[in-house]
Amino acid sequence: MNGWSPGAVHPLAADGASSDTRLRLEAARDLPPQLRDVFERHSAFVFRSLRYLGFRDPAIDEAFERVFVLAHRHIQATGELPGRDWLFAASKRIAREQSTGLAAPAFEPAPGVDRGALAFGHALLGVLSEEQREVFWLYEVEDLPVREIARALRRPERSIRSSLLGARQRVVAEVERIAAGTHDE
DSSP states (O other), X not given: OOSOOTTSOOHHHHTTOOHHHHHHHHHGGGSOHHHHHHXXXXXXXXXXXXXXXXXXXXXHHHHHHHHHHHHHHHHHHHSOOOOHHHHHHHHHHHHHHTOTTXXXXXXXXXXXXXXXXXXHHHXXXXXXXXXXXXXXXXXXXXXXXXXXXXXXXXXOHHHHHHHHHHHHHHHHHHHHHHHHTOOOO
C-alpha cells in the first residue's frame, strides 16, 4: 500500500489532479474492497500513465475513471487484481480510442524536481523512437520489470530488452554529444 488512507491527501492531489478527481478519491472508500486496494496502490501510476499518454484536463478525469471501471470489470470476470502492466495496457487502449485531442507525451515532474533537469530529460528522451521512449519510461521511470512491460505492450521480453538497450545507447550517445558541444544539423 502507498500509505494513503481515505480522508488523507492522496498522492494524486500533489500530481496536479483536478478537483473532480480529488472528489473521486474521497469516494474511494465506498469502492468494493478489491477495487479499492487496486485504486489505493496504483491510482498515482494510472494518473502518471495517462499524462504520459497525452491526457490533460478535463479529459484525464474521464480516462482515469474508465481505467478503473475496466479494472472493476476485470476483477469481476477473473477474480484477479490487475497489476501495473494491465492498468497501463488499459490506459493505452483508452488513449488509442481517443487519439484526437491528446497532447504529446509528457513526463510530469515530481514535487521538488528542478524544471531545468526536467527540460534536459525531455531533450534526451526526444532522441528516442516512440517505442523506445515508452519502454524506457516504463522501465527507468516507473520501475516496471521487463516481464510486466512485455505483458503491457504485448511484445516478447526479448523485444523489450532490445528496445531498452537501444534506448539506453541513444541516451548515452546524446549525453556524450551534448557534453562535447556538438549539434546535429
